[in-house]
Amino acid sequence: MQRYRKMDKLQIARINKYNVFRCLIRQSPINRAAIAKLTDLSIPTVMSIVDDLFEKGMVRSIGKGESSGGKPPEMLEIVPDRFFYIGVDIGRTTIRVVANNIISEQIACLQEPTGEPFPEKLFVERLCKLVLQLVKHLHAKKECILGVGIAMPGLIENETGNVIFSPDFGWNHIPLRTWLQARLPYPIIVENANRALALNESYIPGEEDHTHTTFSVNLGYGIGAGLVLGEDLYTGASGTSGEIGHITVEPDGPACKCGNIGCLEAVASGAAIAREGQRIMGEGVPSKITELCGADPDRIDAKLVFRAANLGDEIALNIIDRAAEYIGIGLSMAVNVLDPDRVVLCGGLMKNGPLFFDKIKASLQKHQMRQVGRRMMISMETKGEYSTANGACRVLANTLWWQRKLPI
C-alpha cells in the first residue's frame, strides 16, 4: 500500500538510515564506499548517516582495510551491544526472559517454572522482578534498554496491550501492558505468543530478501498460529488472528475450553492427546500407556503417549495418528486459503521425533487441494526453547521502528 502513503524527505531519510544500518549489520566489517554501492545511496549520504551512527555509539572503526589502488579505506563495524531488547515468553509451564542486542543476538537469558497461576497482580510483580534481574545482569544503563516485548498466550488487543482472554491462565480483560508500564521504566508491548514465535521462526539466517509468507503453527499444550508477511506480522482487525486451534474439525466432537465443540485444539493438542490416553486407560483397555504411567492416570501426558507409541503400542499409535490427521486437516485449510511459502511446525509436540512430523505432512498432503502450495516448504522449528522470547524482541523492534522510537 506504499503508494498511498505520503512520502517526504523525512521518511526517505529514515529509510536510507535503516538501509545503511542493515547493511552494516549484515556486511560488517565494511567501508563507506561499499555501503554506498550496496545500498545504492550516494557517498555523502552514507557518510552523514555513518557519522550519526558513530555519534550514537552504534558504529566503530576497526582500522584500515585493503586499498584498491588509492588510500586504504576505514573499515566500520556495528557495535552490537550498545542497545538491548528484552523479550519475555509467558508460557504455561515456563517463563523465559531474554536480552537480545541490536543485531538480534541473544546475549542473556533466564527461565523459571510458571507454577500454578496466582493473582494476576502478583504474577505481574513477578514478571517485573525477572525482567529487572536480567537487566541488572546486563550492567546496562536504563537508556540502553530499548524496551520490553511480552509474548502472552491468548487473545491480545494490540493497541492497548490488554489480555482479552487467556484460557491457559484463566485471565479475562487484564490490562497487562498498563500494569507492567506502571512498574517498569521501559516501553512495553504485548503480543500473542504464537505470533511472536512465528515472527522469529520466519527469519532465515543469511537470507537477503525477506519477502516470504510464513505460516507458523505452535503445537503444544494448546494450538495456535501466526502469519508473517515479509518482515511484518499479520495481526488482523482486532489483533486476534492465528487461532487455528479453534477451528471446528469435528462438528460432533468433544468440548473445548474456549466454549465451542470439536475444535482442533480439543482433539489434537498436547492436552487432548493426554486426555485421550487417560480416557482409554479409564476404560480398562490394556496398553503400554497404563504400564508407563504406573496405573496413575495423572501421570499421563502427551509425552508419555508418544513414548508408548514409540514402543509400538497400537492404542497410543492410534491416538497419535488421529492427532496428526486432524492437525493435517487444520493445516490444509490454512494452506488452501493462504498458499504460504513456508509452513513451520513448532512447539512441544514436535519434540517427539520426526515420525509425528511425517504423519502430519502426509495428512496435509492428503487434505490440501492438489496443485495448491506448489512452492511451499514445510519444516520443523529449529530455533530452540527461547524462540518465542526472541520473537517478542523482534516484535518490539518492529513496533518501535514504526513508532519512530528506535535510536537509529
Added chain:
Amino acid sequence: MQRYRKMDKLQIARINKYNVFRCLIRQSPINRAAIAKLTDLSIPTVMSIVDDLFEKGMVRSIGKGESSGGKPPEMLEIVPDRFFYIGVDIGRTTIRVVANNIISEQIACLQEPTGEPFPEKLFVERLCKLVLQLVKHLHAKKECILGVGIAMPGLIENETGNVIFSPDFGWNHIPLRTWLQARLPYPIIVENANRALALNESYIPGEEDHTHTTFSVNLGYGIGAGLVLGEDLYTGASGTSGEIGHITVEPDGPACKCGNIGCLEAVASGAAIAREGQRIMGEGVPSKITELCGADPDRIDAKLVFRAANLGDEIALNIIDRAAEYIGIGLSMAVNVLDPDRVVLCGGLMKNGPLFFDKIKASLQKHQMRQVGRRMMISMETKGEYSTANGACRVLANTLWWQRKLPI
C-alpha cells in the same frame, strides 16, 4: 515492508503524482491550492503534476471557482473517459465483458451464455471477439485501452497467466495469457475470478482510507474466496490462495471434483445442493422438490431447492440448513485465522434471500472462537452481476501501476 525498499526521487515523484491523481478523482472539481492542502504537497509540486496530467488529456479546467479573497482559482476535474480498462469475467454459465474508465466507472458491458465448453483455442478466439466487439463500441483509439484483465475460475499462475487447473472448464495447464496476447494488441493479465471479485467488493464508495482486511467468499456453483489487504490482493506464494471451497469439513464426506473427500464445495456449493435434492428425490422421499421439478431430476438446481425451502418444504429446508451450517464452519476457520475487518458473501447462492444469509451468520457465530472478530462486519455483495468483471479491471489497474505502465 516499505522500510526495506530503496526510496529515490523517482519513486517519490510517482507516489506524489498518484496522490494528486487520486485527489482529483475523489474531490473534482477542485483547485490546485486545495489539492496541495489535501495531499500535503507543495503548490509548485502540485502545479507541475497537474500540468503533466493536462498534457496527457487526463485533467481539464472547468472555469473559475469562488474566490476566498484573492484571484478566483481555476477549478480542475478529471477527464474520466480518456483511458479505459477492459475486464472479462469467464463464468461457467455467463461470460461478461466490461469497459471501465479511469475512475472505475463501468461505461459499457456485454454478456452471453458460456454454453458447453469447447476446445480451449476456439474459446480463446471467442473471448477475443467479445473484447474487440466492446472496444469497437467504445470508439476508442488503441492507445486509450490500457489493457485487458481476465477473471478466470480455477488455479492461476499469476506471473505467467497460465491456468494451472480449472475444474469448471476442465482446463489443465492452458497458457491463457500467451494465447490472448498473441491475438489482442493490449496488455493482458489473468487473475482468479474469486480474487477479482474480492478486490471489487472490498471497495466502499466514499471511504477515504482503504486499509481494511476484506475476506470475500463467492458462493455459487463452486466456492472460492479472496483476501484483500488494504488496496492489494493477497495472492499467495504460487498464486493459488483463497481455495476455501476445498477445505475438508466432512472427513468421511462425499467426493469432490478436485479429487479430495468432504470438501466444503462438495457439501455446500450450488452444485452440492442440487445433487442433494436429486439424491433425495431418487430415494423417493416425498417433497416439494419433486413437485417443482415435475419429477425430472435434471431440472433440480440449487435455485429450485431454495424455492421448495421457501415454500416450507422440510426436506429442502434441511438441505439448505446443512449447507449454511457447513459454510459457517468454513467461514469460522477463515475468521479465526485471519480476523478480518469485513466478510462479504457473494455469488449465486446469496440471491436466494436473507434467510440463507442469516443461517450462515448464525453458524459462523456458533463456530468461530468467541471474542475473535470482535470488529468484524459481515455483509452481502451489493455490486451486481458485473462485479467480477469490474474486479478484473481493478486487478489490471493495480498490476499496471506496479509495473509502471499507467499513463499517470
